[in-house]
Amino acid sequence: xxxxxxxxxxxxxxxxxxxxxxxxxxxxxxxxxxxxxxxxxxxxxxxxxxxxxxxxxxxxxxxxxxxxxxxxxxxxxxxxxxxxxxxxxxxxxxxxxxxxxxxxxxxxxxxxxxxxxxxxxxxxxxxxxxxxxxxxxxxxxxxxxxxxxxxxxxxxxxxxxxxxxxxxxxxxxxxxxxxxxxxxxxxxxxxxxxxxxxxxxxxxxxxxxxxxxxxxxxxxxxxxxxxxxxxxxxxxxxxxxxxxxxxxxxxxxxxxxxxxxxxxxxxxxxxxxxxxxxxxxxxxxxxxxxxxxxxxxxxxxxxxxxxxxxxxxxxxxxxxxxxxxxxxxxxxxxxxxxxxxxxxxxxxxxxxxxxxxxxxxxxxxxxxxxxxxxxxxxxxxxxxxxxxxxxxxxxxxxxxxxxxxxxxxxxxxxxxxxx
Amino acid sequence: xxxxxxxxxxxxxxxxxxxxxxxxxxxxxxxxxxxxxxxxxxxxxxxxxxxxxxxxxxxxxxxxxxxxxxxxxxxxxxxxxxxxxxxxxxxxxxxxxxxxxxxxxxxxxxxxxxxxxxxxxxxxxxxxxxxxxxxxxxxxxxxxxxxxxxxxxxxxxxxxxxxxxxxxxxxxxxxxxxxxxxxxxxxxxxxxxxxxxxxxxxxxxxxxxxxxxxxxxxxxxxxxxxxxxxxxxxxxxxxxxxxxxxxxxxxxxxxxxxxxxxxxxxxxxxxxxxxxxxxxxxxxxxxxxxxxxxxxxxxxxxxxxxxxxxxxxx
Numbered sequence: 001x002x003x004x005x006x007x008x009x010x011x012x013x014x015x016x017x018x019x020x021x022x023x024x025x026x027x028x029x030x031x032x033x034x035x036x037x038x039x040x041x042x043x044x045x046x047x048x049x050x051x052x053x054x055x056x057x058x059x060x061x062x063x064x065x066x067x068x069x070x071x072x073x074x075x076x077x078x079x080x081x082x083x084x085x086x087x088x089x090x091x092x093x094x095x096x097x098x099x100x101x102x103x104x105x106x107x108x109x110x111x112x113x114x115x116x117x118x119x120x121x122x123x124x125x126x127x128x129x130x131x132x133x134x135x136x137x138x139x140x141x142x143x144x145x146x147x148x149x150x151x152x153x154x155x156x157x158x159x160x161x162x163x164x165x166x167x168x169x170x171x172x173x174x175x176x177x178x179x180x181x182x183x184x185x186x187x188x189x190x191x192x193x194x195x196x197x198x199x200x201x202x203x204x205x206x207x208x209x210x211x212x213x214x215x216x217x218x219x220x221x222x223x224x225x226x227x228x229x230x231x232x233x234x235x236x237x238x239x240x241x242x243x244x245x246x247x248x249x250x251x252x253x254x255x256x257x258x259x260x261x262x263x264x265x266x267x268x269x270x271x272x273x274x275x276x277x278x279x280x281x282x283x284x285x286x287x288x289x290x291x292x293x294x295x296x297x298x299x300x301x302x303x304x305x306x307x308x309x310x311x312x313x314x315x316x317x318x319x320x321x322x323x324x325x326x327x328x329x330x331x332x333x334x335x336x337x338x339x340x341x342x343x344x345x346x347x348x349x350x351x352x353x354x355x356x357x358x359x360x361x362x363x364x365x366x367x368x369x370x371x372x373x374x375x376x377x378x379x380x381x382x383x384x385x386x387x388x389x390x391x392x393x394x395x396x397x398x399x400x401x402x403x404x405x406x407x408x409x410x411x412x413x414x415x416x417x418x419x
Numbered sequence: 420x421x422x423x424x425x426x427x428x429x430x431x432x433x434x435x436x437x438x439x440x441x442x443x444x445x446x447x448x449x450x451x452x453x454x455x456x457x458x459x460x461x462x463x464x465x466x467x468x469x470x471x472x473x474x475x476x477x478x479x480x481x482x483x484x485x486x487x488x489x490x491x492x493x494x495x496x497x498x499x500x501x502x503x504x505x506x507x508x509x510x511x512x513x514x515x516x517x518x519x520x521x522x523x524x525x526x527x528x529x530x531x532x533x534x535x536x537x538x539x540x541x542x543x544x545x546x547x548x549x550x551x552x553x554x555x556x557x558x559x560x561x562x563x564x565x566x567x568x569x570x571x572x573x574x575x576x577x578x579x580x581x582x583x584x585x586x587x588x589x590x591x592x593x594x595x596x597x598x599x600x601x602x603x604x605x606x607x608x609x610x611x612x613x614x615x616x617x618x619x620x621x622x623x624x625x626x627x628x629x630x631x632x633x634x635x636x637x638x639x640x641x642x643x644x645x646x647x648x649x650x651x652x653x654x655x656x657x658x659x660x661x662x663x664x665x666x667x668x669x670x671x672x673x674x675x676x677x678x679x680x681x682x683x684x685x686x687x688x689x690x691x692x693x694x695x696x697x698x699x700x701x702x703x704x705x706x707x708x709x710x711x712x713x714x715x716x717x718x719x720x721x722x723x724x725x726x727x728x729x730x731x732x733x
Contacts, residue, residue: 189613190613194615194618195429196529196530196551197529197589202613266533267533267534312507312508312534313526313528313530313534313549314530315529315530316528
């Protein structure tokens, strides 16, 4: 029996939405009743929270291991306080069969100290034509089904896939963008994109995509999560669907919560993400929607890209940013700006994603797995991208002042990272 | 602030624009005499890198460089290393290692010339990047206007046609705005960029109304090669509504001048008779001013570069 008692810490409880100075005892990898006989670790007044459950991490295995492997992603996750990575199937080849799923699961288990769960593709090759073996892959451990940023444009195909997923109780994750309107876009249409002459799409593309998906969810009764909502235009549809009682949740990426389109400045391709960065009004609307519970989940949308794929003219440069290690300090910007409380942040980063996928974790309750982070929300630092654990260094926060550092990360009671 | 590169009109101050135009004015006059060649850029190596086809602009830059005594080299980028998979930045680094003094770059993607300028230590002159900017075109248009109108402020100027896909329109809009002119944008709504109402220009979808009492009519080429399809119903409908002919031009001031950056699609955006009417059209003069403006820009960039190098040696 191994045990540990972490004392003198502020406990952030996302279920009770409280912060309390106290202690927490871990016995055999689980949170247990307070046990004064356990060896202690003095938390020195810092903060202890359930580890982050990050939905939508891209690990470039199989296919592009030079960008990110399970090993490097696992190290980055531990250093960033992410105790559970839920990985994307948009690899090469696509994870769209029990065999590729089994490969990724095996690699993850061998190389990662943090928990990993796999998502699988909804359609074969993410091509939007035929559904994958959802049942087999669910049995093999896939926690959700998604074609990632490749939108299933054929509504018949999507409606059948949703129907099939519904009878299995499988979660489908959509990327709400109208494929026609958003085709070729690298920015949000408006004055900035027009001045820089970057091909752009109207934010209406997101609302169109979401409205369509929600209509099909209403038709099929499927369990649906929108991977990223980024525009104020899309929020009323989401709110309506929730009021209607549809089994719908929505996420937002950390970049859409903390950056806006002007950050692209003179064509800085590290700020090219998908969907593109939005206006400041949209960013503030996302923060408010998160506080109001209209948006449920914050994700890193960790997307490693090597220098070669970013060092290109903006239009041609690859989309995406690494974010496993910057997720927490970036999210803490919202805390320091008095826009979201720490319990609200951890509800969106830990509790809600765990609940959505039916995973243990995200909780400080007795019996919950001891997946925990000890952190100091105030430590200031300047981010140096070359110090990230990810193989790829494409972060938009390079050189920026940030606040908040992970001091230690525990997975099942084991310390997997210490600063 | 000293100019190291000429990447666009946006970063220029009105005073810098005026300096370039004043010098170009002198070159324009001298270009009409037999003593038009000089040795101002003697010993300078100028490389023209055109990633997009161009005959007139490339010829203009080549003549400008040669008149000033530079060693000019043209590389047709489409036929070379990019075909072999080399990235823009690697190409730039390769050429940079040969120590040129000036790179003149045209590229089909917005922002590509900015990116290139960050990676080299010679002067970079943007000869057109995607839909973004084409600074020497805006400068030559400004010089043409100033020479025929006697001033470059408080004029009513209509820019007509495919605004959305045009770097010429964007650079002109910025330059003429900086010099305090009233600008009208005329064209179908599908060819207007998003957020156009925030640019400080008036937008007209009716050409006759848009041309009312203007001093300058700037036509744009209908960029057919840029079209994804479906921006306008047909060429003939476009010509009917937005092609410049005598009837539409009669709405402008009687002494209004007609401009076009070329190459023209006669019978699509402009009537051949108007284009050839030397009492109205300054299209040939624009080409002439192009050489003068490019000479002036290169002269200034090279002067600044020499100064910087000398300061660095000291």
